[in-house]
Amino acid sequence: MKVYTGGGDKGKTSLFSGERVPKHHLRIEAYGDLDELNSLLGVVASSLPEGEQTLHQDFDTIQAKLFVAGAWLATAHDSPSVSYLTPLPETVVKELEARIDALSETLPVLREFILPGGQPVAALSHMARTVCRRCERRLTELIENINGDTAELLHILVYVNRLSDYLFVLARYLNKQAGTAEKVWKK
Template identity: 50%
Template sequence: MKIYTQTGDRGKTGLLSGERVAKDNARIQAYGDVDELNAVIGALAASLGTEDDRLREQLEAIQSDLMHAGAWLAATPESASRAQLHPVTDAHCRALEAAIDHLQNQLPELRSFVLPGGHPRAAWAHLARTVCRRAERWVVHLMQQPQSGGPAADDLGTIIAYINRLSDYFFVLARHLNHQAGTGDRLWRP
C-alpha cells in the first residue's frame, strides 16, 4: 500500500465519514491539533526512564483516548460511521481527575505561577499542556460552527471536558516530573 494518495494535492482531504473538505476546515484543525498533542505525548513518554512505567502506561492510555476523540472529530454529526466509534465518556474525565489527585498529593503546595521548563521531561509535559489548550480552543470553535449542530448534536461536550481536564493533568504531571527529578518548579517572579 502506498502512503501517498495525491488526493489532497488540491487542498482538500477526506473525513472519516467520507466527506471531502478543505484542509483548513475547523474539523481538520481540531483533529489535527489532537493528533499533534498525541505526538507530543509520545515524545514525553519516550523521554521517561524505566522507573516511570506506570506513567508511561497512563500516557499510552491517554493517547488511545485521544485517538477515539480524533475519530469523533473526523466524522460529521449525521454520518453513519459514528455508530462504530468508541465514545469519550465522563469515566475518562474521572480517570484523569483521579490521576491528577494522585500526583498532586505528592507535591508541595503551589503559591506562585509556574514557568514552563525545568527538567526536560517536565518541559515536554508543559508543551503537551499548551498544545492541549490549543486543541481545546479548536474543538470549542468547531462546536460553535453551524454545520456542527451544537454540543448535543455533535457530541463534543464530553471531548471538550476531557481535553480541558487533560491540560490540568499535564500541568500537574510537569510539576511531578520536576519534583521527581529534584529540580522543583520554576516559579514566576513578577
C-alpha cells in the same frame, strides 16, 4: 500499500465519514491539533523515567483515548458513520482526575505562578499542555459551529481540559522526582 495517494494534492481531504473538505476545514484543524498533541505526548512518553511504570501506562491510555476522540472530530455529526464510532467512556474524566489527585498528593501546595521548564521531560510536558489548550480552543470553535448533536464533542472537550491539568501536574511531579526546583515567576 503506498502511503501517498495524491488525493490531497488539490487542497482537499476526506473526513472519516467520506465528505471531501478543504484541508483548512474546522474539523481538519481540530483533529490536526489533536494529532499534534498525541504526537507530542509520544515524545513526552518516550522521555519519561524508566521507573515510572504508572506514568507509562497513563500515556498508553491517554494516547488511545485521543485516537478515539480524533475519530469523532473527523466524522460529520450528521453522518451515518457516527454509528461506527465508540464513545469515550463516561469514566475517562474521573479516571484522569484520580491520576491528577494522586500526583498532586506528592507535591507541595502551589502558591505562586511557576515558569514552564526544569527537566527536559517536564518542559516537554508543559509544551504538551499548551498544545492541549489549543486543542480546547479549537474544539470550542468546532462545537459552536455545529448545528446538531454535540454531546460527544462536549465530553471530549471536558477530557481534553482535564488532560491539560494532568500535564501541568505531571510537569511539576517530574521536576520534583528529579530534584529540580520550580522556577517562580517574578513580576
